[in-house]
Every structure is written in structure tokens, then in C-alpha cells.
Amino acid sequence: MNVLSADFVTSATEPKGYPPPGEPEVAFCGRSNVGKSSCLNALAGRHSLARVSRTPGRTRLINFFDLRLAEQTRSGGRGREHALRLVDLPGYGYAAGPRSEKETWRDMIERFLVGRETLRALVVLVDGDLGPQESDAQMIAWGRTLPLKLFVVATKMDKLARTRRAQRVERIAAQLALPQEAVLGFSAKERFGVDDLWRRLVEAAEIRSVG
Ligand code: GDP
DSSP states (O other), rough: OOEEEEEEEEEEEEEGGGGSSSSOOOEEBBTTTTTHHHHHHHHHOOSSSGGGGTTTTTTEEEEEEEEEEEEEOOOOEEEEEEEEEEEEEEEBBTTTHHHHHHHHHHHHHHHHHOOOOOOOEEEEETTTTTTOOOHHHHHHHTTTTTSSSEEEEOOOGGOOOOHHHHHHHHHHHHHHTGGGEEEEEEEETTBBBBBHHHHHHHHHOOOOOOO
């Protein structure tokens, strides 16, 4: 998949700040430090796409990015084009933070995930080296109740020997009671799993809601 363009749209905390619904959306969430910015940058093929979400103050906001993609034909030419919007949700796992902060975070995420008509898929990133944590399991259990495609991306897989990676993905799926195909191994460092994830996201984004 070739990324033709990747642009920051806006940041928001509540519905009145969201951009008007446009292209199909895929939201990304995970514990702080799980590798979400690195994953978004690897997908976009940009070093700085998610930098905007790192700037102080923006880490607790919902950040929207518009991307245009082109499939590559066998001969290396430009194939079908796709447009989709990536939505970077603020990281969770501020376990030590004040209760009110956690509730604000939860409200912000819930409002977006439950009410966004153009949202097609939710990607929950878990640390592939560390394995899923309690907060990941909670997020995923709740995410499964939503009418969205749910994917788990196991990050930082380069920390594991190649021979152990497939087995780790299987284990994570079992720990989270998910079908194996819902979990994808990924490494921003080695750019491992990037194309696989793109294919899954484009497929999920193109499923039009009916009725
Ligand atoms: P975020 O807080 O979820 O946005 O996480 P970042 O993308 O900023 O990454 C957090 C830390 O994990 C940084 O020190 C990164 O260098 C490291 N990291 C992110 N992705 C990978 C990866 O694929 N492999 C390895 N080994 N480290 C990674």
C-alpha cells in the first residue's frame, strides 16, 4: 500500500469539536507507551505524523488524520485508491492518576466510540512483548460489544525472536478470548506487519453500513 498523502485534520475532546463525518474511520487506542505513535507513523510512512499528538496538551485529545492510499499493482503501478481517516485516541493506563481524570478519559473515548457514525473499526494495541494487561482486557471486552470491527495489534514484536512470534500472537488471542485472525503481530522498528495491518484496515473501512 502506498500512502499518497497523510494530513492532520484537527484535535477534539467532545462531539462539537469532531470534524464533520467524511471518509470511513479507524480508531486506535492503547496504554500509554504501547507504541501507538510509532504504529501510526509506520502506517503513514511518516516520521512525524503522530508527533502532533505528542505535543503537550494534545496527548489527552482525540486527533484526526486523513490519509489517501493506493494499492500497488503487480507491475508496481498505482492500483485502486482508498481514502480513510485515522483517529488517534488518548492513551489509557494512567492508573496512578486521579479518579476524575480517568473518568474524563473514559467519557471522552466512550462518547466517540459509541456515537461516531463513520467509525468502522477499532484497533487496540497491546504490548506484544509484555502481553495484554488488565486495562487492555477491559478495553477489548467493552470494544467487542460495539458494532465495529475489532483488531488487536501486538506491538514491539521485534523484541521477540522470529521463531517465537507466531506463538506469541496465538497466546495473546487465547488470553483475550479472540479469534486468532483478530490479532496481528507488528513492529514499527522492523516495519513488520505494516502491510498486513493496512490490508485489514482498508477491508474493514470499506464495509458500508446497511439500512
Ligand atoms: P505511545 O505512547 O503509545 O504513542 O508510544 P510510542 O510510539 O511513543 O513508543 C513508546 C516507546 O516504545 C518508545 O520508546 C518507542 O521507541 C518504543 N517502541 C515503539 N514501537 C516499537 C517497536 O516496534 N519496537 C521496539 N523495540 N520499540 C518500540
